[in-house]
Amino acid sequence: MKFFPLATALAFACPFLAHNSFAEELTLRAAIDRALANNLGLRIQSLEPEIAQEAVTSQESQFDPTVFSRANLSQSDLEWENSEGRTNQTTSDSRSYALGVSKRVSSGGQLTASANQSRNDGSSFNPELGQLVGGELSERASLSLEFTQPLLRDFGRDVNLAPVRRAKSQARVADLETRNAVYDLLQNIESSYWRLSDSYQRRDLHQSNLELSEKLLEESRERERLGLSTKIDTLQAEANLAQRKEQIIRSEQSILEATDALLSLTGELDDSVDLATNVSVSQLPNNEATLDNFQIVLQNALDNNFDSDIQEEILEQLEQSRILAKNAKRPQVDLSLSSSYIGLSPESAKDSFEEAFDRRGDDWGIRLVFNLPWGQRGAKSQLRQTLHRIDQAELRLAEIKQDLLRTVRSAWRELDTSRQQLSAAKLVVALQEATFEQEQSKYEEGLSTFRILLEAQRDLDQAKLSLLDAQLATIQAEVALARVEGSTLERHSIEWNSPSSPDRN
Template structure:
């Protein structure tokens, strides 16, 4: 503390001497202004254009690794819908066989060829429809007069099978497809949540860099004052108006100011890298233009409006609701599996034979040369049905658990919105108070400086005023950064960042 007081006292003395010298020559007193130290990153080069927050967000949404990875999830979920539809697509089947049987005892041989083509489809009602046609050719050697040789048999068959208990109705059979569609909605919501997180992280990084650069300017100004104090101390020592201890204290003050400047430069570079990592890929050496805080809002957020926006737009909340809808579908399937499996079916067929060609056999079959029909049923039920009943209870418990968790999420959202609104209100008031404190400390410093120049104050008092001025300047910057971060956090909870920046996700 003693070193700091001595340093600031010497600065004031140097300022007073400069002022007196200027007045003696009828010149305006020269103010000590901050300048950029060589190698400093306080201010970007003049050729570098300004980098706005909107530009950063656009670049982040286009080049960020996390968002680029997240783009695949909706594509995967979209293909899952086609996978779910696959079980209800028409299936074309074809089979063929050719064989020969020889009997050494009878001295005969027979050749048989069979070709069958069919198509079947499962419907969402639990119905299976199929149609098939076959052509058989048989030949016996040697020829037996009582059998045509060769012989052709053809048939056309249409069959229908319907589930009456398990798997009956569109609600059950479309459950997997509907689940996949909800999965696509959830994937899009998760992608939106990732985008909102990246927007918030970009806003935080942008405001952190803005604060770091503004703080660096304050450190540069302090170094300028420390150098001026050191030069003045050496001059006063040479004329005998100061002792060597004053020079040493001034030199320590320069070293401390330079250390603070180096730390501030490191902070700027670290926060610049953090911003570049969010808005680009392997572009850490890219220049970053001028950054600045946004205008301070003049209106306070309204809790009811923010809560309504959060429930309408919050991806995590909407995804939880969609997850419950998926669990309801799972419960419906589990409940259906508890039922016995009972199906009934029926088939009608037309057939014919011909001794000349297969085409003739098929033609005769279509002319109803021979016809047939059948009905059948199948029933199965596991005794006890323990596993299916257990799966149903599991689905029911899982659904109940997630419904309670949704209520917890609703309460957490309300708590988060309340805290975010209060944070904006508090930080807005903090900015106003910090600005007043900075203005007051500026006036106090100027007043004490004028009193010191008139010989009515001491260097220690002026030094304390200088210390308060620097502290309040940094506090004002911190308050501004905290306010903008609080606003960004509120927008993330509301899920409204995309609308505020007019962003449409693919």
């Protein structure tokens, strides 16, 4: 595929899809490379710039030279009787050929150069002489040059190049939309990657709690046997263990769902993937994300907002449509100038062309064409529609910029809040760990009940889950802010070396 040559090479160099599991850890960078190379949605979108560029070529081809040729042949043979009962006969043989080239120019004019040759031969039967008489052979050649220039409608470069400029704007939109798709994919792949990591860590936490619950159940049974606790304590320990097993079952399902989501984004989810496939990924980062000054983030977002760039291109396309709609209101007044060198010969076409090249004869002509639809209702209506669409597009551009401001403010606040929650969650985990250890010691010394110990364990579990929530929320907020700010490529050390080709460093 042409779109991501480097990413594709990386994907083929280190394929990672297996039927059951992934022995090696899949890094975030590797997941991004494979997504850039294989994501189906991105591969579909990556064709749009090429399609749009072909549309530009199609519009530019309207100014390419055109070679033409024509050939006509007609013959007739007629017999009739006159008033004296005599038979008359006439024959005719007419042939014409033309070869030339025409080219449209950006002013709207059409230039045509051609070489023409015609042959006429006719005769009639004289019954008195008993033979065909008359009908001298006539060969005519001409070398012609004609230029037709619209004077009102279709006049000027602005009008005639408007379709080309509009096609080029549409090509830029296709490129911007592809860039948008790349940014969205990078955001989605990173978010999906860390959600899978979060699912694994939750499963590991539940597994650790399961082992602790099994240990507490053994201790409770032993204490019951020694008469140090009641049957109720043992039942509570058994119920607690059952809850831990249920949590692990749900965690395993979450892992599989998150794995499918990641494989789908990397374009490698197909019927060969086992239903219980696992992908090993990195753990959630434990460090707090950095947060730049809001004004810096806002300025970066304004500079890198593809949606507003796309809307500005739409305004450019509508401006070209306005030029064309305004042009359609003008009357058609076309002026044609033509000039030819001609040659005649009663013998051969070659002689007639020699006469033409020697400029033995010439002719010229002027033609003026006028055409104006009555009332011009259709053209006027089209122009008004275009002007209304321009007003809509300008309002939409203002709305996009307003939405961007709101989105940046919200994303910046979200990351700021998440960072604070992460710091608080770390403190709560430290507190709950100390509390649980204290209650466990008191329980072993007979100074606390099993219920209080279970409550301390649940509080610790909840604190650890809240810490995972805070870690995931922080990194998701960081990813979202990078997307809004337009720094996603820099975040993953990706450079956009051409209009449709991002490469990894």
